[in-house]
Amino acid sequence: MNKEMSxxxxxxxxxxxxxxxxxxxxxxxxxxxxxxGEKESGPNLQVKSLHDYGIVYHAKQPYLICIMTEGDNFYNLAPIIHEISRTVYEEVENQTRSQ
Incomplete structure (x- = not known):
């Protein structure tokens, strides 16, 4: 893939x-x-998987993050992704303050 397409x-x-x-x-x-991505699996589709990945363009330190979750309800999984994402961003922010 060339730079333009990328x-x-x-x-x-x-x-x-x-x-x-x-x-x-x-x-x-x-x-x-x-x-x-999201997926249902198991005999009765009772296992829910919700995954999100991304490149976060932090001003001082861009980073990759991938969060994979599994449970019995999609609505309970999204807040977990949110909280992990927030925590990681705050840590990157703290580590780059003096840069």
Whole structure:
């Protein structure tokens, strides 16, 4: 993939499709290029998997993050992704303050 196509792909991934995932734990104005996925499995589809990954364009230290969750209810999994995302962003922010 050439540079132009790579940049175009990142632009598409930066369009928020899942407002309850990683992007919800990141301050407004910080770009996140990512993709989420969901899956139901088990004999009665009782196991729910919700995953989100992204490139967080932190001003001083961009980083990759991937969060994979599993439970019995999608609505209970999204807040977990949010909280992990928020915690990681805060840690990166703390580590880069003196830079």
């Amino acid at each position: 940049e175009r792909a990142l632009e598409y991934l930066a369009v928020e499709e899942f407002p309850f995932g990683i992007a919800s734990g990141i301050p407004v104005g910080v770009t996140v290029a990512g993709k989420f």
